[in-house]
Amino acid sequence: MGSGKPLQLVELGPGNGTLLVDFLRVMNRLGYKPEDLSIHLVEISETMQMLQAQRLCITHKATNIESPYYYEGQTISGIKVYWYNDLKKVPNNFSWYMAHEFFDVLPIHKFEKTEDGWRELLIDMDENGKLYYRISGKETQSSKVLIRPPLDAGDRTELEISARSLGIARQLAQRVDQHGGLVLIADYGHEGEKGDTFRAFHKHKVVNPLENPGECDLTADVDFSQLRIAASKTPGDENYAIVAGPVKQKDFLERLQAKARLQVLMDNAKTEEEKEKIKSAYEMLVDPKKMGERFKFLAFYPSTMGPILEKFPPLGFVNEKENATEK
Ligand SMILES: C[S@@+](CC[C@H](N)C(=O)[O-])C[C@H]1O[C@@H](n2cnc3c(N)ncnc32)[C@H](O)[C@@H]1O
Structure with missing residues (x-):
């Protein structure tokens, strides 16, 4: 993909901004300067937006009505941050798109x-x-x-179908195909075998979604087989993406050397209590009975990258041994 600069980082539904904080730390280590990078956040909740601004920015303000973004700010190192209420308003440039636990909250x-x-x-x-x-x-x-x-x-x-999700997946595919970049989607979901997953959470308990409307978190598992279709080539399509996955979180993380990372964190932990906490967080992510199997990853790449991806399949999405034999 070339130097990957300037880069637009686009996150859909950034929640409390934790992933962004980690991301910015790593980009800084990789030598990205504030002028190489801008952050574009798609968020419809005013409460969450304010929380994100306070966590990420040193200065921030609302913009006027003509602007495509409704809020803007700047991080302590000078990276510009913009907020939008719709992906359509994000500038069409080379971008990395992330959607972590975003699609499961969209209507079905x-x-x-x-x-x-x-x-x-x-x-x-x-x-x-x-x-x-x-x-x-x-x-x-x-x-x-x-x-x-x-x-x-x-x-x-x-059957559950999220027309909104399919529309957004299609838009993401067209964007990376026309303007370059990649998309990474991570969510609770299945590959087209489930039909009744709509549920509600109230104070961490599963409750009837029709009771206390407006007071519970509503969610439906993402049908990754449908997102895959929405982003892939169908007859008559000009712009489409090459879709990698879905793969289970356990496989994705382990292929990306999560065990080695765990070891580093454990070696650096100062107390037994800290070690226990890290170990149980790791278990939560990879245990098949917890998030290891139900949580999945899907990626979109521009269609022009086909031959490159065949030669160098994206790491988290292929079995390491298979990859080594192929090469
Ligand atoms: C379940 S939270 C996930 C937050 C974070 N990504 C994480 O993994 O912790 C969903 C996020 O999407 C936002 N959201 C919900 N519907 C949205 C929509 N239609 N457009 C943009 N953001 C939306 C919510 O306000 C929230 O920030």
Whole structure:
């Protein structure tokens, strides 16, 4: 990809900014100067946006209505930071895009297979103001538009589709293909085998998503097979991405030498308590029963990189031994 400078780092849904803080530390070590790098954050929550500004920036302010970004700031080392409410407004330049636990919060449509075909599961309200699921009697616009090839429901009888996610995945693919860069998506998800994953969390407990609306965190596992289709070449597409993954977090991290990294952290830990904490955090990430298998990684590359990627497959996405034999 050349020098990779100037680089736009774009994060979708940066939360409390932890990944960015780590990222900036590493970029500094890699010799990126403030003028080589700008940060572009897509965030719709005002509360989260303010938290990010306070964590990352030494100065920050709201912008005027004509500006494509609604807020701007500067880090202590002088890197410019911009906030947008929509990916479409982020400048079309060479960029690295990151989306960590972003796609699982986007809205979904739910469908059920009936004798008459796929029907949308809607939400209604009873006379006491309580929300409940109601299956649509007829086909809805969403069932007509969203359930059609190349989507393959297989033998599932329940299906979740996030039209918003598919639109964003498509946009990301077009952006890297036209302007260069890469996309890394990390999330809880499956490869098209699950159909009912919509759930709510309240104070770290799983609760009914229809109870206490507005007070719980809502989430649905990402269907990576659908994101893959949205970003890959389909007949008539001009811009599309080469998609790597999805791979399980356990494999992704271990291929990127997570064990060696763990050892360094353990060697540097000062107390037994600190060592225990690091070890259990590592277990949380790689244990198949915790985040090791359910959490997955997916990457998009420009289509022009096809021959290069065939020769040098991206590290986290291929088995190291396979890679060595191929070369
Ligand atoms: C589950 S949090 C993940 C935060 C962080 N990336 C992490 O892994 O800890 C989801 C983030 O996406 C933001 N968000 C939710 N819907 C969004 C949307 N439609 N556009 C932009 N940001 C959104 C939330 O405000 C929050 O910052």
